[in-house]
Amino acid sequence: MKKLFSLFVLSTIITTTLFAQDKKALRIGIVGLTHTHVHGILGRPNHGDLQIVGIVETDKKLAQRYAAEHGFSMDIVYYSLDEMIAKAKPEAVAAFGSIYEHLKVVEKCAPLGIHVMVEKPLAVSMEHAKKMEALAKKNNIHLLTNYETSWYPSLHRTYELLKKDSIGNLSQIIVRDGHRGPKKIGVNEEFLVWLTDPVQNGGGAITDFGCYGANISTWMQNGKKPLTVTAVTQQFQPENNPHVDDEATIILTYEHSKTTIQASWNWPIGRKDMEVYGTTGVLFADNRNNVRMRIAQGYDWFKESTYKLDERTAPYNDPFSLFAAVIRNEIILPSYDLSSLENNMMVVEILDAARKSAKTGMTVKLK
Known part of the structure; x- marks a missing residue:
């Protein structure tokens, strides 16, 4: 009986491990580095659920500073969202620019089926928010907003x-x-x-x-x-x-x-x-x-x-x-x-x- 129980436990461990290995990491891009909440994703421990495949930032000095701090390669830094999408092929993006720029990110990503998370608040105005909502619903993407207090x-x-x-x-x-x-x-x-x-x-x-x-x-x-x-x-x-x-x-x-x-x-x-x-x-x-x-x-x-x-x-x-x-x-x-x-x-x-x-x-x- 003990032997059978041990085999069962071993089998469970192997199955769980294989499942974890088979679970594909989400390919995520970062759009902007000017919002300092970006350190939350750049300094995040590797849980195996995400892979940062590209970063969009026009300020090269800022990108280099954060690359030195967090250890990412400048090879994954792009100077436009179009270039990052074309070359890195993210499934989702996290926006860390100004609140006004959130609309532009959704306008570019939603028609391509790329999911978006923005830092709080969602938008600078209802005019922007309604456009973002319509794009998210039309293109069936998830559009989430992150607040520190949510956690x-x-x-x-x-x-x-x-x-x-x-x-x-x-x-x-x-x-x-x-x-x-x-x-x-x-x-x-x-x-x-x-x-x-x-x-x-x-x-x-x-x-x-x-x-x-x-x-x-x-x-x-x-x-x-x-x-x-x-x-x-x-x-x-x-x-x-x-x-x-x-x-x-x-x-x-x-x-x-x-x-x-x-x-x-x-x-x-x-x-x-x-x-x-x-x-x-x-x-x-x-x-x-x-x-x-x-x-x-x-x-x-x-x-x-x-x-x-x-x-x-x-x-x-x-x-x-x-x-x-x-x-x-x-x-x-x-x-x-x-x-x-x-x-x-x-x-x-x-x-x-x-x-x-x-x-x-x-x-x-x-x-």
């Missing part, structure tokens, strides 16, 4: 506790994101140039960090569209951000709840945290790995539970693993998933309304 265990535990009715019916969400400002934290010049440009980025902090709260709220609200959007923007660092806002507060109202988004380039510390309130308690996602739940007792007392969370399991711990799994039909994203197209169309609609509200001083009603 936070704390965000997902908060969502699970809310859906389990742990704190009663949702009443309000408060999302806070940001840092001291791009220049103060020392982002590289190539990134700073377009991040503080109202056309290339679509705004300042309202775009850069306002999108996180819009994304999370849409997810937690099961895709409900806000009834109204009200926003106030300010500029506290004109010497560093002369052309864009660096402070934004956005309020979204729903039928029975609201969301407050505090997006700032003026926090004294970097932060990505949130509070979710229900009728009987509150959830605090303090950082990537820690959650507190307080259940109301009496007038101002509460019972607190704390959660110290491990990282999520693959492929839910990494944007590129998830991207590959979705393309390979190993995962079907739920409706209004954080990375999904429908969620991120809503995000852009909210941001468009927020910019309009901030400009006019009026609340915007969404149709």
